[in-house]
Amino acid sequence: MTQSYDELQKRIETLLVDPANQDHPLADAVKELCRHLDEHMRRLERITMLSDSYQSMVLERETDLCNRFEHQLRRIGRIMRISDRYQGMLRDANLRLQEVSNLDPLTGVPNRRVLMTRLQEASQLAAEGDFSFVVGMLDIDHFKAINDHYGHQTGDRALVTVARSLCSDLRATDLCGRWGGEEFLLLLPNVSPADARTILERKLAAIRGLQIDTGHGKTLNLTMSAGLAEHDVDEAISSTINRADAALYLAKRQGRDQVAP
Amino acid sequence: MTDLNIPGGQATPDIVADSTIGLMTMRGDSYPENALDLFGPVISWVQDFLSSTDIPFRIELELLYLNTSSIRAMMDIFDILEDAHGAGRQVAVIWYYHDDNQRVGELAEEFREDYTFLFDIVSR
Numbered sequence: 339m340t341q342s343y344d345e346l347q348k349r350i351e352t353l354l355v356d357p358a359n360q361d362h363p364l365a366d367a368v369k370e371l372c373r374h375l376d377e378h379m380r381r382l383e384r385i386t387m388l389s390d391s392y393q394s395m396v397l398e399r400e401t402d403l404c405n406r407f408e409h410q411l412r413r414i415g416r417i418m419r420i421s422d423r424y425q426g427m428l429r430d431a432n433l434r435l436q437e438v439s440n441l442d443p444l445t446g447v448p449n450r451r452v453l454m455t456r457l458q459e460a461s462q463l464a465a466e467g468d469f470s471f472v473v474g475m476l477d478i479d480h481f482k483a484i485n486d487h488y489g490h491q492t493g494d495r496a497l498v499t500v501a502r503s504l505c506s507d508l509r510a511t512d513l514c515g516r517w518g519g520e521e522f523l524l525l526l527p528n529v530s531p532a533d534a535r536t537i538l539e540r541k542l543a544a545i546r547g548l549q550i551d552t553g554h555g556k557t558l559n560l561t562m563s564a565g566l567a568e569h570d571v572d573e574a575i576s577s578t579i580n581r582a583d584a585a586l587y588l589a590k591r592q593g594r595d596q597v598a599p
Numbered sequence: 600m601t602d603l604n605i606p607g608g609q610a611t612p613d614i615v616a617d618s619t620i621g622l623m624t625m626r627g628d629s630y631p632e633n634a635l636d637l638f639g640p641v642i643s644w645v646q647d648f649l650s651s652t653d654i655p656f657r658i659e660l661e662l663l664y665l666n667t668s669s670i671r672a673m674m675d676i677f678d679i680l681e682d683a684h685g686a687g688r689q690v691a692v693i694w695y696y697h698d699d700n701q702r703v704g705e706l707a708e709e710f711r712e713d714y715t716f717l718f719d720i721v722s723r
Binding site: 412413416417419420421423424427428 | 664665666667670671674702703705706709710712713
């Protein structure tokens with residue numbers, strides 16, 4: 339089409355300069371028409387160019403938006419991944435803290451705080467019915483003498499060894515922890531006082547068989563006394579603990595290395 | 600230009616920036632309620648510093664815990680560094696962490712992943 343238009347243009351130009359056509363009545367009108375046509379063609383080209391560059395601008399902007407969108411998506415993904423890891427870190431720190439705050443640092447068994455919480459819970463359960471428990475309070479006999487005679491290191495070793503022995507071989511529902519000093523507490527759910535007594539006697543027998551390293555190539559033996567009290571649904575937990583304590587001192591008074599009552 | 604000295608709080612890190620030596624340090628935890636309040640001026644400072652000087656710039660970090668908006672703010676800062684690096688500016692990040700907390704080092708690595716400027720992760 340362009341080619342035929344160019345040819346047409348040439349043909350008209352040739353005709354217009356031909357002296358034979360100089361005085362033709364259409365000559366001026368055709369000249370005028372050609373000028374108009376030229377102008378229209380130039381305008382059409384400019385519009386086409388503008389339109390094309392506008393289109394490529396939009397295309398560029400779209401590509402740019404796409405790239406930015408991809409970038410943001412990647413960023414969000416990374417932020418989430420990093421955030422999740424921080425959260426995991428916090429969760430683990432929390433667990434560690436919980437462990438540290440629940441365990442006696444020397445012996446690694448549950449501390450008094452945990453024992454108290456579990457005793458309260460047990461007492462609550464008992465009040466709701468169909469649940470009972472026995473509290474066993476155990477104390478190392480003549481512990482002060484061990485400390486005085488062999489030193490605190492041996493005393494600590496005795497506590498660790500005793501804790502390990504007392505708190506092993508228990509049912510999953512039982513709880514054993516360090517109540518304080520050389521005193522340990524056993525929480526035994528759903529057992530009769532007679533069965534609890536058997537359990538405590540077995541524990542005392544195990545303690546009797548322990549050999550504590552004194553650090554001088556010698557070992558020492560020790561014994562424990564125990565008191566037990568079955569929780570009464572009508573009493574406060576502190577009262578059960580007091581009765582177990584009283585039973586423990588009865589065992590001490592009756593010559594130690596035994597369970598009372 | 601003015602230097603930055605934002606003392607840390609319980610939920611915000613210490614942030615100090617010295618324009619004469621081109622060094623910014625951040626130490627501590629960062630979990631502010633509004634991270635923009637804290638990091639807005641920091642981001643502006645970095646932009647101002649990079650556009651108004653041409654000395655090398657270094658950020659030393661000793662950050663432990665970051666909440667999500669703080670992570671985003673740190674990425675904004677790193678993105679600015681990446682752009683400056685692309686334009687030929689000398690920039691670097693050194694992220695310090697303690698041996699006993701390897702996970703902080705792993706997190707710093709996660710931050711580093713997409714950047715091409717010098718990003719060192721150093722245990723001590």
